[in-house]
Amino acid sequence: MKAAVLFESKKPMQIAELDQSEPKTGEVRVKMSAAGICASDHHVMTGDNPTLMPIVLGHEGAGVVETVGPGVSSVKVGDRCVLSFVPNCGHCRSCRTGLSNICDTNRLTGTRQYDGTFRLRTPDGTEVHQFAKLGVFAESIVVPQQACYPIPDDVPMDVAALIGCSVATGVGGVINQPNMRAGMTVAVIGTGGVGLNALQGARLMNASKVIAVDIFDHKLEFAYKFGATHIINSKEQDPVYAIQEMTDGGVDFAFDTFGHKITTEQAYKATRKGGTTVVVGLAPDGMTAEIPLVELVRNQKTLLGSYYGSASPHETFGKLLEFYRQGRIDVGGLVTRKYKLHEINEAYDALDRGEDGRGVIIFN
Numbered sequence: 001m002k003a004a005v006l007f008e009s010k011k012p013m014q015i016a017e018l019d020q021s022e023p024k025t026g027e028v029r030v031k032m033s034a035a036g037i038c039a040s041d042h043h044v045m046t047g048d049n050p051t052l053m054p055i056v057l058g059h060e061g062a063g064v065v066e067t068v069g070p071g072v073s074s075v076k077v078g079d080r081c082v083l084s085f086v087p088n089c090g091h092c093r094s095c096r097t098g099l100s101n102i103c104d105t106n107r108l109t110g111t112r113q114y115d116g117t118f119r120l121r122t123p124d125g126t127e128v129h130q131f132a133k134l135g136v137f138a139e140s141i142v143v144p145q146q147a148c149y150p151i152p153d154d155v156p157m158d159v160a161a162l163i164g165c166s167v168a169t170g171v172g173g174v175i176n177q178p179n180m181r182a183g184m185t186v187a188v189i190g191t192g193g194v195g196l197n198a199l200q201g202a203r204l205m206n207a208s209k210v211i212a213v214d215i216f217d218h219k220l221e222f223a224y225k226f227g228a229t230h231i232i233n234s235k236e237q238d239p240v241y242a243i244q245e246m247t248d249g250g251v252d253f254a255f256d257t258f259g260h261k262i263t264t265e266q267a268y269k270a271t272r273k274g275g276t277t278v279v280v281g282l283a284p285d286g287m288t289a290e291i292p293l294v295e296l297v298r299n300q301k302t303l304l305g306s307y308y309g310s311a312s313p314h315e316t317f318g319k320l321l322e323f324y325r326q327g328r329i330d331v332g333g334l335v336t337r338k339y340k341l342h343e344i345n346e347a348y349d350a351l352d353r354g355e356d357g358r359g360v361i362i363f364n
Contacts, residue, residue: 005054005122006055006056020119021119021121026072028068028143030141032061032138034363035161035363037348038058039281042348048284054122056129058137059131059134062083062157063157079148082163084146084313111132137361155325162335163331169194170198172311173194173201173280176311177306185207185208187243187267188202190281195214196357202253211228213231215235222357234266239270254275256279261288276304333357337358338359339359340361
């Protein structure tokens with residue numbers, strides 16, 4: 001089968017023919033239908049997230065189960081599925097305590113399947129990694145059955161793909177915060193795919209003010225469609241001062257959906273006394289932020305990380321699918337560009353330029 005393979009960082013992906021093994025116990029083969037263009041894969045391409053190579057990137061996707069291995073019970077051939085990039089083991093300490101989104105076993109095995117082996121090889125026998133055990137930039141993938149969440153027939157595949165990452169991460173990162181209540185003020189720094197969905201999450205929670213921050217006017221205008229009530233161009237004005245002015249001292253919740261020293265520090269400073277700063281975006285490996293510890297204590301602020309919606313991905317998927325079917329979140333409107341697999345490098349060029357919305361690879 002064909003896949004987009006990254007052989008070296010800072011180089012384009014190559015469309016290559018790969019040999020694919022049959023699913024082993026507890027695994028399935030999924031024929032890909034749609035795959036989202038996400039910045040997390042771009043971090044690998046640029047070298048900001050060092051990863052073993054060669055690798056098939058892509059972790060935001062949806063497809064149809066076409067083969068099941070021995071012992072598979074949660075899905076069957078023909079099921080249309082949204083894919084989880086944390087196919088949790090269900091047995092580690094994190095899973096047992098309700099944090100299957102940060103499954104220990106999944107983290108330890110990384111880009112290999114749960115038995116520690118590979119399912120992809122080049123024709124000369126070189127083993128190929130699958131990003132997040134998925135690698136959805138391929139015509140088909142062999143993955144753990146836990147990666148698959150069956151979806152209704154009325155959910156389009158491009159919508160399902162985005163629910164698998166950017167919607168679950170953005171909306172989930174807001175609605176799954178235990179202290180979030182109706183009427184709170186919210187700031188979202190970064191209006192990419194995850195940021196737009198964080199705005200939608202704030203709207204779902206009936207936030208009184210939803211402030212979007214970015215450096216591109218066109219992206220800020222686009223943000224109004226997904227719940228922003230106020231916008232700030234952080235190139236033109238100090239976002240911390242502007243947010244404090246709008247909210248009489250700072251927001252109840254500030255979300256850094258971009259992931260950088262600068263944006264995390266801005267989010268923290270824009271959070272009011274007793275408020276919560278949530279870091280959602282992944283910064284380059286090794287980057288740190290400066291947080292004034294005395295102020296953290298005296299102002300009783302909370303600073304926390306949110307990975308993959310802060311809760312079980314499958315539980316979040318179920319909520320999001322209902323919200324979508326009820327018309328309470330707009331997922332289709334996030335898709336502004338569609339590509340074929342061989343156009344994948346063009347898709348990432350558009351992401352790098354900061355174009356609105358989400359690009360999606362559509363498979364035949």
